[in-house]
Every structure is written in C-alpha cells, then in structure tokens.
Amino acid sequence: MNILSGRFCKTLLIITVILTGVFFAHSSADAALVSCGRLQDDPATTNINETKQCTVCDTLVLGSNIINFMLFTVVPAIAVLLYLIAGFLILLGGANPGWVSAGTNIFKTTTWGLIIVFGAWMITNSVLKSIAGNYFDEQPDPWNKVVCVGPVGPLPPVNPPPVNPPPPTGQKxxxxxxxxxxxxxxxxxxxxxxxxxxxxxxxxxxxxxxxxxxxxxxxxxxxxxxxxxxxxxxxxxxxxxxxxxxxxxxxxxxxxxxxxxxxxxxxxxxxxxxxxxxxxxxxxxxxxxxxxxxxxxxxAVVISNVVITNVTNTGATITWTTDKPSTSQAEYAIAGSPSGTPTTINSTLTTTHRVVISGLRPGTDYVVRAKSRITGFTAVSSNYNFKTTGSVTTACPLEPLTPITDPAALAMEGGQTIVWTSSNVDVQRNLTKLQAEFNKLKSLIPTAVVNSAYRPLSYQAHLYEIFQDAQQVNSDPSISSNASCNVTLQQLTAEEIKHGVCSRSSPCLASAPSGCSSHTKGTGIDIGGISDYNNVNSILQQNSVDLRWQGLTDDRVHFNLQNPPFTGCAP
The missing domain is CATH 2.60.40.60 (Cadherins)
Known part of the structure; x- marks a missing residue:
C-alpha cells in the first residue's frame, strides 16, 4: 500500500501539472487572465476592450479567474479520478482487505475535501464580490462572477451655478x-x-x-x-x-x-x-x-440625405434614406420647445422614408428630426429647421366654456336654485320620491326649507370647468395679455361673478363632477330651518319618513333617501 500511495501521489502531481498547463494555454489562446492593460484590442473578443487601464478590481478578477478554473476544471477532474481509484480498490478488495479500507478512506476524504474546498470558495468569492461589486449594473451578473463596474478614479468636479446665469440671447x-x-x-x-x-x-x-x-x-x-x-x-x-x-x-x-x-x-x-x-x-x-x-x-442603421419639402402654412414633408430597411417616424417641435411631438410610426421596413407632418401653425419656426428603427437599435438624425408659410397667429390656449344643453342645468344657470325635474327617467323616479318625502318632513317640522336638491351632472361639470379655466389663467400669465383670449376671458369673468366660485382673485378647490354623488342621482337634499338636527332622525323614523340626516361635519344640513327607487349612478 505504501508503493501504491507513492505512485498515487506522483500520478496526482502529474495530472495537476498537466491541467495547470492546459489552463494557461487556454488563457493565452482565447483571452488574457484579465482583460485590461494591453497595447492593442483583441478583435476576436468583440465584447471586451483589452486596452482599458487595469485597476485594483482587475486584480480581484485575476484571483477569481484562477480560483474558478481550479475549482471547476482541476478539482472536479481530480475528484473523479479519486472516486474511480476508490471504486477500483473497493471492487478488488476481496483478495486484499487493506485495499477496501484504503478505497473507503479515499472516498470519504475526497468527499470531505470537496465540501471544504467549495465551501471556502463560496466564502472567498462572496468577499470578492462585496469588494468589487456590481453596483451600476441594471442586470447584475451571476453572484459567482466578479465584474469591474462603477466609477474609477475621481470624477470631474461639479461647480455651483453662477449667481446670475446668462439669459437666452435677446430674451427680455x-x-x-x-x-x-x-x-x-x-x-x-x-x-x-x-x-x-x-x-x-x-x-x-x-x-x-x-x-x-x-x-x-x-x-x-x-x-x-x-x-x-x-x-x-x-x-x-x-x-x-x-x-x-x-x-x-x-x-x-x-x-x-x-x-x-x-x-x-x-x-x-x-x-x-x-x-x-x-x-x-x-x-x-x-x-x-x-x-x-x-x-x-x-x-445599427444609419440615416442620411434628410430633406424637407412641401412646406405650407400648416404642414411639411420630411424624407430620408437609410442603409438598412427600417421603420419611419418624425419628431417635430416649435423652435425652442423642450420636447417634441412624434408622428405615428410607419412599421413598413424600407430604405427610402417619407413622413408628412400636418397641423402646424402658420409663420412659425420648427425643428424636425428623422427616426428609423431596426431590432435592437433606433437611429435619430440631427435637428433640421424649417418655417411654415403665412403669418403668425397666436391662438388662445384657453378653450371657451362648454355650452349647457340640459334643461334642468339651464334652469339652474338661469337662477333657479331648487329643481325637481330631470331628463333622465331613473333620476326622475328618485326626485319624485325625494320631493314627496320632504313634504312629509315639512308637515312634521313646518320651519324646514330646502336649500339645495337636484344638481344635474352637466351643471356640476360647468362649475368644475370654471374652476379649471381659472386655474389655467393663473398658471399662464400670457393668456391675460393675449388679444385672442379677450372674448373667452370676458365669458369666464361673468361666470365667476354669477356663481362666486373659484375666481382668479380668490382661487378655491372644486370637486370633479360625479354621477354617483347623492345630489346628482336625486337621492340627496339639503334642508335648513331645523332647530334640533340631533333628534330629527328619530322623528323621521317614528313617522315613516324615508329620509335620514347624515350628520356630515362639512355639510350639516344634508339628508339622503333611505330606499331610493334607483340606486345606480346618473349617466
């Protein structure tokens, strides 16, 4: 067994030397141990730039590469060889019991050796990863691979902005x-x-x-x-x-x-x-x-021969060519605008492209650029300038208020505060019962008066539109000085005075219209003139009146129908 052990050790040594030679031969043939510090980039490795400067992190990569090769190439080969030898000794141990013992020991020792070696590798590699890190990768590499990423060396200093930055040329x-x-x-x-x-x-x-x-x-x-x-x-x-x-x-x-x-x-x-x-x-x-x-x-795809033609007072045509069949799209904007408007993508793959741009303002300077895409790459041209024909017209960005057409909303707009009719059949069923139940309450509490009942959805939308327009005028001072906005501003001012809501001088919050609110679907009513609201529900219940005071902190006079005929939302 001593002879066997001596020969065995020599055999392992020879195999280790051979595998190590294979490792370095493989490294020399395919890639360096670390991909940095070379005078020329290897064209065979298209995904690696070997000319970059080596860093401390590359030293970690070197150690990781050696460890990974030894563990995943050398150690498995030796382990397989040892298991073969152990099995051979155990199978032939009938004639020599010492061989069975030796084979068993080799099997156990090899197994424990693998556990210790790979356990140490896991700890070592985790430490290397924690030092090198992958802290800028959007898709991190496998945990057992060290990759050098992130900033290297000091970044350019960031200077504070000047106290009075220069304004755009000519801007007053x-x-x-x-x-x-x-x-x-x-x-x-x-x-x-x-x-x-x-x-x-x-x-x-x-x-x-x-x-x-x-x-x-x-x-x-x-x-x-x-x-x-x-x-x-x-x-x-x-x-x-x-x-x-x-x-x-x-x-x-x-x-x-x-x-x-x-x-x-x-x-x-x-x-x-x-x-x-x-x-x-x-x-x-x-x-x-x-x-x-x-x-x-x-x-990649390359854009060339960009030409702008057919410029009119409201449109233009942009054409270009590409070296590969690709999609067609243009992006345009008024000169000086921070962002552009894209046209619809033409998905037909072609090398000659043509996009018609419409809906432009007369007499206005524009910039436009071409965009073409293939799988995995989007090409974008430089910006090209053109000016539409005709004279500049500054349209008012403030839209006129939407006309009211609902009869109940028109009645309220005309000054009627209490409305009991609706053009919607389901809402009308609720209003009919609501009015009847209020009359019952009125017979029990003669001082009760209706402050507000039905509010048509279109009327709520009208009030909310006044609020939105007032906010728009507040946020865009140019509207007040735009002559094209005079008529719309006069209409808005008149509505603000009429309704007393959300004026530009006294802005307020307004709720967006909802068909599910109790006033809009005809199930809610505001009733004043009641001296004791805390006890009103017991009176209503005792007298079978289908109204209940809601006790709202922000609407102390609000009542709802308990069992409305229509429980859905107003259309």
Whole structure:
C-alpha cells in the first residue's frame, strides 16, 4: 500500500501539472487572465476592450479567474479520478482487505475535501464580490462572477451655478400688472427675475429633458443635447457622473453633451446630468441619469440625405434614406420647445422614408428630426429647421366654456336654485320620491326649507370647468395679455361673478363632477330651518319618513333617501 500511495501521489502531481498547463494555454489562446492593460484590442473578443487601464478590481478578477478554473476544471477532474481509484480498490478488495479500507478512506476524504474546498470558495468569492461589486449594473451578473463596474478614479468636479446665469440671447422680461416677471420682447430687464423688481414666475417643477437619449454606434462621435422644462429659465447644466468608459465626455452649461467617441465595446453605459434653474433665492436642482445603448456598426442603421419639402402654412414633408430597411417616424417641435411631438410610426421596413407632418401653425419656426428603427437599435438624425408659410397667429390656449344643453342645468344657470325635474327617467323616479318625502318632513317640522336638491351632472361639470379655466389663467400669465383670449376671458369673468366660485382673485378647490354623488342621482337634499338636527332622525323614523340626516361635519344640513327607487349612478 505504501508503493501504491507513492505512485498515487506522483500520478496526482502529474495530472495537476498537466491541467495547470492546459489552463494557461487556454488563457493565452482565447483571452488574457484579465482583460485590461494591453497595447492593442483583441478583435476576436468583440465584447471586451483589452486596452482599458487595469485597476485594483482587475486584480480581484485575476484571483477569481484562477480560483474558478481550479475549482471547476482541476478539482472536479481530480475528484473523479479519486472516486474511480476508490471504486477500483473497493471492487478488488476481496483478495486484499487493506485495499477496501484504503478505497473507503479515499472516498470519504475526497468527499470531505470537496465540501471544504467549495465551501471556502463560496466564502472567498462572496468577499470578492462585496469588494468589487456590481453596483451600476441594471442586470447584475451571476453572484459567482466578479465584474469591474462603477466609477474609477475621481470624477470631474461639479461647480455651483453662477449667481446670475446668462439669459437666452435677446430674451427680455418685464413686470406685469400682477407684479410678476414675464417674458416681454419690449421689456427692460434681461433676466427672468426682472432684477428682483417683481416676483419671478415658475412654470412648474423643474425637470431635465428629453426623457431618453438615442442609441449610439460603437466608435462613432457622441453628440446629444439636453434641456429643461418648468422652473425659471435660463438653466445651466453640468456633468454629475458617468460610466468609466465615458471618462472624456463633456457637458457644457447650455446642455450640449458629447465631444468623445462612443466606446468600441457594444454595451449599455450611463451618464448623469446635474442642472439648476434660476429660481430665487435658491435655484431648483435636478439630477437625471441617462443610459446610452452602444451597438456594433453591423447591428445599427444609419440615416442620411434628410430633406424637407412641401412646406405650407400648416404642414411639411420630411424624407430620408437609410442603409438598412427600417421603420419611419418624425419628431417635430416649435423652435425652442423642450420636447417634441412624434408622428405615428410607419412599421413598413424600407430604405427610402417619407413622413408628412400636418397641423402646424402658420409663420412659425420648427425643428424636425428623422427616426428609423431596426431590432435592437433606433437611429435619430440631427435637428433640421424649417418655417411654415403665412403669418403668425397666436391662438388662445384657453378653450371657451362648454355650452349647457340640459334643461334642468339651464334652469339652474338661469337662477333657479331648487329643481325637481330631470331628463333622465331613473333620476326622475328618485326626485319624485325625494320631493314627496320632504313634504312629509315639512308637515312634521313646518320651519324646514330646502336649500339645495337636484344638481344635474352637466351643471356640476360647468362649475368644475370654471374652476379649471381659472386655474389655467393663473398658471399662464400670457393668456391675460393675449388679444385672442379677450372674448373667452370676458365669458369666464361673468361666470365667476354669477356663481362666486373659484375666481382668479380668490382661487378655491372644486370637486370633479360625479354621477354617483347623492345630489346628482336625486337621492340627496339639503334642508335648513331645523332647530334640533340631533333628534330629527328619530322623528323621521317614528313617522315613516324615508329620509335620514347624515350628520356630515362639512355639510350639516344634508339628508339622503333611505330606499331610493334607483340606486345606480346618473349617466
């Protein structure tokens, strides 16, 4: 057995040396132990950039690669060999009992060795993963694989925005009659705060646009532009963060992003943009992370020969060609707008594209770009400018109030406060019973009076529309100075005075119309003139009146029918 043990050890040593040689031969033939630090990129490994600088994390990858190969290639081979030897000794142990004992010991020792080795590997690899991490991957790698991701080295410093950022060229502002700073071509101020002479007007929460950035081709020049919506203009932009492979990317304060070529390795990368608006005393700050999908040139589509033709006062045609059959879509916007309007996608795959754009304003400057998509990639052209024919007409953004047609709503609009009729048969059944039950209550409590009963759905919608229009005028000061809005504004003012709700000078909250409210479906009534509401329900119950006081804290005079003929919602 000593001879066998000696030969056995020599055999294991020879096998280990052979497998180790295979490992290094495999590494040399297919890829380096770590994919970094080489003078040239290996064209055979299209998904790896071997020219990138090695980092501490790559040392961890080296250790992980060696450990993984030893565990998943060398150790299993040796374990199989040992199990074969153990089985051989046990099978032939009839003539030599010592062989059975030796085979059993080899079997047990090998099994325990595998448990210890793989247990140690799990602990070691978990530690390596916790150090290297996959903290920027949207789809994390398997837990037993170390991948170097995340920022490497210090990022470019982020400077605070200037105290008075430069306004857009030629933009002027002035204080209006509401002491608000608004854009005015004849204004005497060059910033959106009107030199702090009046209140700057915010157009809502500040946000960075667009929502996403187009795909890129490996090795091609990256050029993007970001902008903003809401807040107070002008905006300033900075680079906040980026993938290590995009270390040279630049973001200037006006929102231009680019100045480097896309990485050679097809993958998904990211940049984060920091932006400030011009709100005072503290500007609004926003950070937006964009992912940039980079694909190989063979998997991309290229747009060329973009031409704009057939420009009219309300439309235009954009044509272009692509190097591969792809879809057709255009995206257009008024010049200076933060976001565009896409046309419907034409899914027919072609290399010659034509999209007709309609519904444009006369005499207006527009920008348009072409978009074509194949599976896994969307190509987007540069922006192209054109101007529609005709003269500029500034339409009023405030829609006129919707005319009332329901007879009951018209009666209330005319000044009638109590209405007992409805054009809907089911609601009318409720109103008939509601009026009868009130008359019973009136005979028991003569001082009772009806404050409000049926409110037609169209009448509630009318009041809510007044509220919405008032809010729109408050949020868009240009409406008040737009001559096209004069008639609509006069109508709105008259309705505000008539109803006393939600005026621009005294804004309030109004509920959206609902066919399920008790007043709208004819089951609710407001009754005043009752001295003791707390005991009224007992009186009604004793006298079989099908009304019950609801005891609402915000509507102390509200009663409902207990058993209405119609329990659904008003249409």
């Amino acid at each position: 502002y002035s204080c209006n009659e509401n002491n608000q700073c608004v854009a005015n071509a004849n204004g005497q101020h060059s910033n959106s705060t009107c030199d702090n002479k009046c209140q700057a007007v915010s157009s809502g929460p500040f946000a960075i646009t667009p929502e996403s950035l187009p795909d890129a081709i490996a090795g091609a020049l990256l050029t993007y532009r970001v902008g903003g919506t809401g807040g107070i203009r002008p905006y300033v932009f900075y680079l906040s963060d980026r993938s290590p492979e995009l270390a040279g990317i630049n973001v200037n304060t006006s929102g231009f992003v680019g100045a480097i070529r896309a990485p050679l390795v097809p993958s998904t990368y990211f940049i984060a943009i920091l932006a400030y608006d011009s709100s005072t005393p503290e500007p609004q700050k926003v950070i937006k992370k964009y992912t940039i999908k980079v694909v190989a040139a063979a998997d």
